[in-house]
Amino acid sequence: MSDPSVNASPPEQPAGLELHMQVKPPSLVILYVRGDIDVATAPELERALQDMLTAAQPVARLTVDVSAVSFIGAKGLRALETAAIEANYSGHQFDLSGCSCYLIKLLDLLDMTVLLPVKAA
Structure with missing residues (x-):
């Protein structure tokens, strides 16, 4: 009799977070975010944003x-x-781009659209 765990699929790994930065001179930075932003990955996003806002x-x-x-x-x-x-x-502009309809609706429901403006595509 075979062990059923031998043929079992490995447990699904949580989706990671990929961050890619693009600098557009003179002073625009675009941070491209891919994946899930959740409890596990939010600290990585927080660090990246903080690093960009406090860079030399x-x-x-x-x-x-x-x-x-x-x-x-x-x-x-x-x-x-x-x-x-x-x-x-600190006097920087901050905005979001590429928001889904769901995210725009969520930001609106939470009254966050003034603080997190959505840039038109």
Whole structure:
């Protein structure tokens, strides 16, 4: 009799987060985000955003492209909110691009569209 666990598929791994930065001189930075922004991956996004906002050569405008984000949870929204507050406090522009209809509706329901403006495509 064979062991059923031998033929079993490995447990599904949680979707990771991929971050890619593009600098457009003189001072625009676009952060492309792909994957899930959840409890496990939000700290990685938070660090990346914080690093960009406190870099030696700070950016005048930071756009976060979320067109390839498959899920965003409360921790992900909090990471974006924190970065937007920091950006506003230090005189940087901060916006989102590539938002799904679902995310736009969620931001509107949570009254976050002023703090997290959505840039037209």
